[in-house]
Amino acid sequence: MQPDSREIEVAVLVSVGRHPVTGRARRADQDARGVEVALTLPGARVRLLHAGPADDGSEEALRGYLGMGLDRLTRVEQPEGADVVPALAQRLAAAPPQLVIAGSRAERGEGSGLLPYALAEYLGWPLVNGLAEVEGIENGVATLLQALPRGQRRRLQVRLPAIITVDGAAPMARQSAFGPARRARLESCAEVAVMDKALGEWTLMPARKRPKRLKIIKAGSARDRFKAAAAKAEGGGGQLLTDVTPEQGAEAILKLLKEEGVLR
Amino acid sequence: MLDTLLPILIFTALALAVIGAWRRNRLWRQGRPSSVPILKGLAAMPRRYLVDLHHVVARDKVMSNTHVATAGGFVAAAVLMILVHGLGMGSSEVLGGVLGWVLLAASATMFVGSLFVAKRRRNPPARLSKGPWNRLWKSLMAFSLGVFLITLPTVGLLPEGFLEGSGGWILALGLAAVVAWGLGEMIVGMTWGGPMKHAFAGALHLAFHRRPERFSTKAGGEGRSTGLKALNLDDVDAPLGVEKPADFTWNQLLGFDACVQCGRCEAVCPAFAAGQPLNPKKLIQDMVVGMAGGSDAGYAGSPYPGKPVGEHQGSPQGPIVARQGQALVDAETLWSCTTCRACVEECPMMIEHVDAIVDMRRFLTLEHGNTPNKGAEVLGNLIATDNPGGFDPGSRLHWAADLDLPLMADVKQAEVLLWLGDGAFDMRNQRTLRALVKVLRAAEVDFAVLGNEERDSGDVARRLGDEATFQSLAKRNIATLAKYRFQRIVTCDPHSFHVLGNEYGELGGDYEVRHHSTFIAELYDTDRLTFSPWKGGSVTYHDPCYLGRYNGEYEAPRRVLRALGIQVAEMERSGSRSRCCGGGGGAPITDIPGKQRIPDMRMNDVKETGAELVAVGCPQCTAMFEGVVDASAEVRDIAEFVADALVDRPAAPVESRPRRPAVEEFCP
Structure with missing residues (x-):
């Protein structure tokens, strides 16, 4: 399918993030780390995919990803409250990349972290979470380093196409530069929107900080x-x-x- | 024979100089357009040279006199030589005799000057460039001596036939050779490169300077122009900063060419002294190398600390900083600068180093997205939270929870708007702010704060090259300020002071801004503050760069300290020559390693005065100095000195809490 065996198609799913202190729209931290992983992958042809409503606030946030050095982003336009999984899945199935990278969990909206799993199920692809590093891709098999608690790492091999998700263990995203962000193209395309019926029935309210369990320190020294x-x-x-x-x-x-x- | 040879030599030299000037002009014209009034500039040039430039040169008396003798003698001798020996006017009976005598006097003066130049070259200070500059005194002597000797027969001090006959022939040829050497360096070299280039490029640089407002005028007053110039962000095609030498404006390139490599900038640069890889002189020379194309191997001065000369090269259309590997300049050189302006202040050629550095930083940040170390994080915080620390913007007033500061949102107008600055998030600076509030209340000043509506002034973003974030912050601040009525802004942060006062104007915000030391001095002068006599130890004062060199305020803080009864023990480098604390220009954020730390050096300066306290007027300086380990002096802000010395005035009791309603509406 690909002309050069070393060239890999990578799609990164990006969302509109939310700054934890001020709540301002921004590039989501985990998604940006996903873009960073893709950009540092040798021979990767990276495309960015976003599904959501088109408005000014989100455009500025999405340009934050483009400022990392990409020249375009495809926005699958979806109304507020739509379930973006079918739209994204169709989009990916139409031109399947070998690797899909996504953040573990969105910074706004439901933020359940289920989207990558739903997508993997929809497409029938394997999913690896908590990626720390892509060590190499050869003959359609990727060697990945998965982050486990307390700094442990596990080496995995997964047959492509696959979905991998990144969290705070992945390398920090590079700085987003104003010039490239401003010049890059934001392409819009339409997909059939499937409204998320369950979400419509939920009552949403601001989260309350959960009380922290007190740590009893028994150690003497x-x-x-x-x-x-x-x-x-x-x-x-x-x-x-x-x-x-x-x-x-x-x-x-x-x-x-x-x-x-x-x-x- | 000399009568035929000399005109040929002189006019050949002049013709070559014209060709060289045309070529040099072509080099400068590679730069971007910049509109300056050409004729007005040329008309202003003599005054700029004789007054402004010589003010700077005269800080070194010996060198100033040397330059007056050498340059004055040369200009007079060159003009008269063309008249007397080129056009043969020496032979006309009446005028010629006089011209010849004046020419003798001029060349003699120049020769005396060249002796002093030679003397300085015997044991040159490290800041001076060697190489071609070491031969200049010989060329000066060749020219002055040659011209002197060929003029002797003209005025009749030597018989007309002296240079004829077989012996005379050889003598005449020898003289012609000396004159040719002099002409080659002094006239041809002026436009073809070499040490004398500074005279030609420097004169034009003064005429077409990018900041004409920095020169004094006949009306008096010291011209000052220190605000950075805004980038046009509305035009999508306008380049963001400077990527290659040709991206500078043509008059910036011209300015680089004017450098005399005297190294005064190098001697005062805090980054250079700290062993960080920056030398302002080398940077300017690198720009000249880039403009003409080639390698820096010909540079004969001190290198960037830790970076050998000869490894970098560039071309007018090539990148200055490579994304990978080496080009003309390494990025860390540009990020070492604290933007303290000491180099600009010292430069006798009025070169604008800081403008050039920020121009190049703009490209690195806005196009490469490559602000080193904490740069990206700080800029991200400024974008997301309007302050560099990433603090909750709603917590800007937490330090004043018990002070009941009047908010502009409530009172709508006040005489004074107290600009808090980002020091409001810093526990050390909060003490300064509380002291300042105490002083303002004691003087019964009608003031109010913006509170949570205030944002970072944009100083750090701008100096880190992020013009987009600066303009975003500035425009929002200007919109907020436009909602309220106040007479002046008072701030204890010289960086905010500078940005609000000098850089918001271009974006539509014109304010009268005062540093708190100036304002306190005014309050004292109008008898609104009374102080108890000073009982503490000896005190020295550190001039913040953004208050002193950027805004010319050296006197007010000293006046306040005097009013407190403090005798300031001045440091050797104070006033306009004050050494930077290392905290400006985002330098603590980009944190380029050196051999020592800039604040340590400054605290050593403090130690030399034996002072127990160092008075400061800037949150950055406070933070930098308090970070010095084993400091000999305690750091205290001017506002803290004043607040500690306040006494109740007999006339009005100190019970001067602002009028506020007894019951206030409470909004959770």
């Missing part, structure tokens, strides 16, 4: 504290229940909640 901070999470105090009836399980949970003081 700095060395102990450091060891506690650096140690692997070990489920020392827990117990594994297998082959229990739902009643027994519920009882165990209730008991734990009472022990922890959540229920009185």
